[in-house]
Amino acid sequence: MDRNDQALVSVVIPCYRCARTLERAMASVAAQTFRPAEVILVDDASGDETRDVMQKLSQQFDPGWIKLVFLDKNVGAGSARNAGWALASQPYVAFLDADDAWHFRKIEIQYGYMAALPDVVLCGHGFRLLKQGVLPYWEVGRGEVRTVSKWAMLMSNRFVTPSAMIKRDVNHRFIERQRYMEDHMLWLRVVCSGSRVVKLPAALAAIYKDPFGVTGLSSRVWLMERSDLGNYRRLYQDGCINAPQLAILVTYSLLKYVRRLIIYAGYLRWKK
16 A cells, blocks of 8 residues: 555554653554554643653654643543544544554554445454564464454453554443443443444554553452453443343453462462
């Protein structure tokens, strides 16, 4: 594709004390073979030099390509994404976290697929966990695109937030001020509404921290578990699942929680 072409995609990046990683994330957006039409950076009241980096980046690229949003209060990544989403002008929205990066063909492949199949409302893809100094360059493999069913999504989050592309005008948003499992809740509401959700086989995102495990959020496992249970309760209140299904999902979630605690305890013993 011509590098001057633009995909009808708004990229939303929540920023919180990410001065050291934001430039890498933005470089991966700028390097796309099919460039998104706009990028919206949302500072979540960082209180450090993050805003300076955002302003510097906005001056490095074409005028108007990067939009800046500065929030007065820290509201969490989900609400920050909503604030950027509200300003999106393109029919598709893609999310990237400021400490992650994209493969240079991400927009080309994912937007190309969604534009060709307009019944797809939400699309995710695979990712790779990389060390800090490694850039997301690898051969993109082929495989089968899979439709994500309601129960598959209920049992586990099928894709990470930096892999998600969604139609801008979908009726659902991230729950305001929910700080954990907010991405899974949005995917659940979309799939429970009957909309088509798919996962591409290609790994098109680079994550520089464990999405869940012995680092990062591992010390907050209960907060994540509580949010997981809260998500199921909301789905029950919305009529997406019935009481027996709620009981099954709560039991399954608690079993996963215990397993995570055991894994984390084993890690702490290994560290001694």
